[in-house]
Amino acid sequence: MKNYFYFLGVDEHASDEEIKKAYRKLSLKYHPDKNHNDPFFEARFRELQEAYEILIDTDKRKKYRANLQASQKSFKSTLPPYIKTFEANKTFIKKGEEITLKWITQNADVVKIFPFGLMTPYGEKAFKITGFKEGKFQVILQAQNAITRQTVVKGITIHEGEAPEITLENEATETEKMNDHSFEKQSRGFTLDNTGVVKILIIIVLMILILISTFLK
Numbered sequence: 001m002k003n004y005f006y007f008l009g010v011d012e013h014a015s016d017e018e019i020k021k022a023y024r025k026l027s028l029k030y031h032p033d034k035n036h037n038d039p040f041f042e043a044r045f046r047e048l049q050e051a052y053e054i055l056i057d058t059d060k061r062k063k064y065r066a067n068l069q070a071s072q073k074s075f076k077s078t079l080p081p082y083i084k085t086f087e088a089n090k091t092f093i094k095k096g097e098e099i100t101l102k103w104i105t106q107n108a109d110v111v112k113i114f115p116f117g118l119m120t121p122y123g124e125k126a127f128k129i130t131g132f133k134e135g136k137f138q139v140i141l142q143a144q145n146a147i148t149r150q151t152v153v154k155g156i157t158i159h160e161g162e163a164p165e166i167t168l169e170n171e172a173t174e175t176e177k178m179n180d181h182s183f184e185k186q187s188r189g190f191t192l193d194n195t196g197v198v199k200i201l202i203i204i205v206l207m208i209l210i211l212i213s214t215f216l217k
Helices: 003-010 017-032 041-055 058-073 168-217
Strands: 082-088 097-106 108-115 117-121 124-129 138-144 150-162
Touching: 003 041, 003 058, 017 041, 041 058, 041 117, 041 138, 082 138, 082 150, 097 108, 097 138
Parallel strands: none
Antiparallel strands: 082 097, 097 124, 108 117, 108 138, 138 150
């Protein structure tokens, strides 16, 4: 069940004046005319209107609040909220390029993605980034369990520009250097071993000659 109080950012016991003030502020922010008729903002604006029409009417608000409380009580999960998946199809893009977010949350009845607003517990959203701050664009997922009042947050940083390339040639060169160095060490070891054997053979030959010379005398 949609939480209209959360939509407007007001308490369940907010006064009519507080509801009006919150609606005026948010309707200006999400009005389609101020957001190039973006479908996302159009949907948020309609939700704000829907919330305002219910909450500003005393009888409708009373009935809605009773239904909301019953709905929240029937929300059986008292486990901590959990973000199973939150990912973007790419993290390096150019200005104006489209990017897609995907997310799955568990044990959460209030899910919000900044800077976009309220979302379903799972889904995906495609959008275009028209501006970066210091070459970065932050997207933050917030999942809350209204029963336990616990919240978890996860973020993604989108970078402006192209993804850095991995140069395989450089990696191969480093590997070759390591192999050459290893071969050189092995070659040196082999040379030293042969030299030692030669020395031993020379000593043995000399000893044999000395023995032969002794017997001949």
